[in-house]
Amino acid sequence: MSLLEVKGLRRDYGALRAVDDVSFELEAGTILGFIGPNGAGKSTTMRILATLDTPNAGQVTLDGHSLVDTPDKVRPLIGYMPDRYGTYDDVTVLEFLDFFARAYGLQGRERARRVASVMEFTGLLPLQEKLTSALSKGMKQRVALGRTLLHDPKLLILDEPADGLDPRARIELRELLRALADQGKAVLISSHILTELAEICDTCAIIEQGRLLATGKVADILAQATGTAVAELMVRLYPGEEGEAVWARAERLLLEQPRVKQVAREGEALRVRLEHEGGAAGGWVDESAARVLAALVGAGVPVCAFSHRERNLEDAFMHVTKGRVA
Numbered sequence: 429m430s431l432l433e434v435k436g437l438r439r440d441y442g443a444l445r446a447v448d449d450v451s452f453e454l455e456a457g458t459i460l461g462f463i464g465p466n467g468a469g470k471s472t473t474m475r476i477l478a479t480l481d482t483p484n485a486g487q488v489t490l491d492g493h494s495l496v497d498t499p500d501k502v503r504p505l506i507g508y509m510p511d512r513y514g515t516y517d518d519v520t521v522l523e524f525l526d527f528f529a530r531a532y533g534l535q536g537r538e539r540a541r542r543v544a545s546v547m548e549f550t551g552l553l554p555l556q557e558k559l560t561s562a563l564s565k566g567m568k569q570r571v572a573l574g575r576t577l578l579h580d581p582k583l584l585i586l587d588e589p590a591d592g593l594d595p596r597a598r599i600e601l602r603e604l605l606r607a608l609a610d611q612g613k614a615v616l617i618s619s620h621i622l623t624e625l626a627e628i629c630d631t632c633a634i635i636e637q638g639r640l641l642a643t644g645k646v647a648d649i650l651a652q653a654t655g656t657a658v659a660e661l662m663v664r665l666y667p668g669e670e671g672e673a674v675w676a677r678a679e680r681l682l683l684e685q686p687r688v689k690q691v692a693r694e695g696e697a698l699r700v701r702l703e704h705e706g707g708a709a710g711g712w713v714d715e716s717a718a719r720v721l722a723a724l725v726g727a728g729v730p731v732c733a734f735s736h737r738e739r740n741l742e743d744a745f746m747h748v749t750k751g752r753v754a
């Protein structure tokens with residue numbers, strides 16, 4: 429049984445169906461990216477999962493407890509960070525976290541220990557005496573994340589946590605979330621910026637106009653949608669004295685390999701498109717890449733760099749939503 433199971437969730441606001449029959453599961457120790465354009469229903473779903481709103485239909489269980497029927501049982505298991513979080517102007521980082529630790533019912537040494545451990549994890553220890561109002565956006569956001577971790581929840585629900593952060597703060601956030609997943613926490617994170625999620629999530633759920641269009645690994649989503657799994661190889665050559673002829677020889681050889689559908693010169697490299705009919709059978713990209721590299725090297729083609737990547741989240745998103753997003 430998964431830590432979080434969402435079945436047939438629906439939320440209507442008058443005539444508007446903001447969340448329409450949404451079902452998905454989330455395992456402990458994994459990060460699920462909740463992706464969709466503005467107004468898709470991400471925040472509404474997350475608010476329901478955080479027990480701040482009730483669905484018109486559907487069931488949610490967290491660690492075996494029904495969220496709708498027994499919200500008091502599941503609340504201690506949830507850490508929720510809304511898209512707009514507040515910090516107070518005239519309190520320090522330490523005071524802020526201590527205040528919320530009290531609100532979570534932590535007492536005495538245990539409270540001091542948890543606050544210190546959260547500050548250490550989020551890198552806030554050196555800033556503990558600073559006023560929260562004086563912090564950068566990235567640091568404020570760490571304070572907000574720290575607040576959601578104080579009671580050591582099993583599920584983290586983070587609504588657009590990377591919104592407005594600079595690149596460094598985003599990378600640091602990504603590392604923190606990975607560390608939390610490695611500790612066994614389940615993380616649900618939303619965004620409408622795909623690149624933000626692409627490198628961090630184990631699986632993703634694509635939502636549009638309240639409906640889930642696809643869930644699963646990015647590669648699997650693309651394969652489900654198209655029936656064909658796609659990947660790319662980048663091959664750089666060192667032509668040396670042989671010059672241009674090497675490129676032509678490499679191109680010819682590549683096109684003779686099974687699953688190679690297209691070869692294009694791109695700067696100093698060849699971009700090779702691989703396709704596999706019938707979905708994303710495990711390991712096919714690695715197997716094809718190994719075969720292609722062996723063929724090139726075996727034929728004496730001077731390969732100086734070789735890499736491969738599966739199709740990315742942008743590809744999957746654009747395909748699944750069929751470009752209906754703005």
Ligand SMILES: Nc1ncnc2c1ncn2[C@@H]1O[C@H](COP(=O)(O)OP(=O)(O)OP(=O)(O)O)[C@@H](O)[C@H]1O
Nearest residue numbers: 441444446464465466467468469470471472473620
């Ligand atoms: N309290 C409310 N009353 C009426 N309509 C609402 C309410 N909350 C949300 N909605 C509507 O429900 C739909 C889904 O909104 P939601 O905030 O869940 O989307 P979202 O995917 O989180 O988008 P964003 O990225 O803009 O936050 C939108 O059309 C929104 O206007």
